Amino acid sequence: MDIALTSASLVFILVSFIPLYPSSHWLVRVWEFPRLQLAVIIALLLGFQCWWHASGDMPTISDGIIITGLFISLIYQLIWILPYTPLYKTEVERLSPEGVKDTISVLSSNVYMPNNDFAKLIRHVRHKRPDFLVTLESNEKWQSGISEIENDYPYTKFCPLENLYGMHLYSKYPFEDVTLRFLIEQDVPSIRVKVKVNGQQVTLHFLHPKPPSPTENTYAKPRDVELTLIGREIASTPGPVIVAGDLNDVAWSPTTRKFKKISGLLDPREGRGFFNTFHAQYPLVKWPLDHVFHSDHFVLINIEKLTSIGSDHFPLYTELGLKQ
Numbered sequence: 001m002d003i004a005l006t007s008a009s010l011v012f013i014l015v016s017f018i019p020l021y022p023s024s025h026w027l028v029r030v031w032e033f034p035r036l037q038l039a040v041i042i043a044l045l046l047g048f049q050c051w052w053h054a055s056g057d058m059p060t061i062s063d064g065i066i067i068t069g070l071f072i073s074l075i076y077q078l079i080w081i082l083p084y085t086p087l088y089k090t091e092v093e094r095l096s097p098e099g100v101k102d103t104i105s106v107l108s109s110n111v112y113m114p115n116n117d118f119a120k121l122i123r124h125v126r127h128k129r130p131d132f133l134v135t136l137e138s139n140e141k142w143q144s145g146i147s148e149i150e151n152d153y154p155y156t157k158f159c160p161l162e163n164l165y166g167m168h169l170y171s172k173y174p175f176e177d178v179t180l181r182f183l184i185e186q187d188v189p190s191i192r193v194k195v196k197v198n199g200q201q202v203t204l205h206f207l208h209p210k211p212p213s214p215t216e217n218t219y220a221k222p223r224d225v226e227l228t229l230i231g232r233e234i235a236s237t238p239g240p241v242i243v244a245g246d247l248n249d250v251a252w253s254p255t256t257r258k259f260k261k262i263s264g265l266l267d268p269r270e271g272r273g274f275f276n277t278f279h280a281q282y283p284l285v286k287w288p289l290d291h292v293f294h295s296d297h298f299v300l301i302n303i304e305k306l307t308s309i310g311s312d313h314f315p316l317y318t319e320l321g322l323k324q
Contacts, residue, residue: 005052009045009066012038016073019254024220026212032253033287036274039077046070080252083270084288090271094300100321102198103301105129108290110136110208110246110277110313113164117310118145124306125149128317133170134191134206136246137311143168159189165208167191176201184226185210190245197322202240205230211248223248224255231262240297240322241265246277246313251288265293268300268318275305277314292318299323 016038018031031038049067053059059067082088097103107130109121125133125146133153135142140160150156153170157178160166165188169178173195181190191206207230212220227247234241243265249256251269260267269275269288276286290313292303298320306315 002052005045005048006066009049009070012042012045013066013069013073016042016076024212024224026214026218026220029212029220033250034285035077035080035250035252036287037284039074039081042070042074042077046074081274084251084272084274086271086273088271091266092268092270092294092298092300095321097301097319097321100299100301101324102200102322103319104131104197104202104242104298104322105317105319106132106134106204106242106244106292107306107315107317108134108136108206108244108246108292109309109315110290110311111138111142111309112311112313113137113139113142113162113166115310116141116145118142120307120309121315122146122149124309124315124317125152128306130317130319131172132204132244133168134244135168136166136208137164138166138168142166157191157193159191161187161189163187165189165210167206167208169193169206171195173197183229184222188222188226190226190230197240200239200322202242202322203234203237205234205241205243205245207243207245207247209248220255227255227259228262231259234263234265234295239295241295242298242320243293244291244316244318246290248289251291256291260293263293265295266298267291267293268303268320272303275303275316277305277316279312280308280314281312289313290316292316294320297323 015031021028139162143160155171157169167189169191176194178193193204209223209226210216277290279285301319301321304317
């Protein structure tokens with residue numbers, strides 16, 4: 001028991017600090033994702049260590065080092081995830097719809113390309129009536145499967161692909177300008193659109209970069225570069241801005257924090273919750289991969305993780321109000 005407990009403790013102390021190693025390889029960067037799960041496991045190991053030594057011999061110097069290492073690791077993990085708990089101050093003011101004149105709502109959904117449950121997404125669209133719907137991992141099959149909503153969304157931009165990176169945008173607002181772009185990788189699209197809301201131009205970016213993983217990109221650099229590039233573009237963009245999509249990164253990662261700092265955008269989840277949109281089927285594998293960020297021209301009206309549509313992601317619905 002003592003050997004197993006010591007070995008497990010050393011492993012989780014190590015993985016806590018692996019992301020500090022300056023590498024973008026997925027074996028390093030993947031440990032940025034499960035910080036909540038790591039915190040829970042480390043807390044349990046710390047409790048077992050204290051119980052084991054309280055009921056037996058006095059801890060040795062090496063035992064003390066391990067217990068201290070677990071404690072530091074736990075604090076380190078909690079520091080990263082604390083902003084996404086109600087214990088932290090909110091970054092965005094929340095108002096009721098009655099207190100806002102102009103609103104913009106976005107429903108972002110990674111549909112999971114092999115999924116065929118079109119009706120569940122359509123029901124969410126009919127119920128929430130978002131101003132913008134963006135589907136990710138959507139192909140020709142999904143374009144056809146939800147085509148009935150096009151009567152309510154006369155303005156569209158489609159990029160159906162069979163590589164898990166297709167993207168479809170549906171809008172109730174007419175486009176002042178819409179651009180389909182392949183910023184970093186030739187098979188990974190993003191969409192930038194400009195619309196007028198009560199005479200004010202609003203710029204929206206819809207993104208879905210590849211994650212660092214053994215089946216996608218071995219290194220996180222393409223994702224990191226895309227987010228940095230978009231962040232710099234936003235920093236020089238006048239007026240209200242919204243960014244939505246599956247960034248294949250968690251809200252608390254250094255990359256996303258850098259993106260926020262460069263762009264100056266705000267995160268309506270801070271002080272409110274994790275809004276874990278992935279994985280929809282595995283209860284113990286949960287983290288926030290789908291995001292909405294916005295400039296300080298907006299207040300929050302509602303942010304909500306919707307029920308499953310048969311995908312590995314939950315849809316994310318956000319309604320924002322333009323400040324007067």
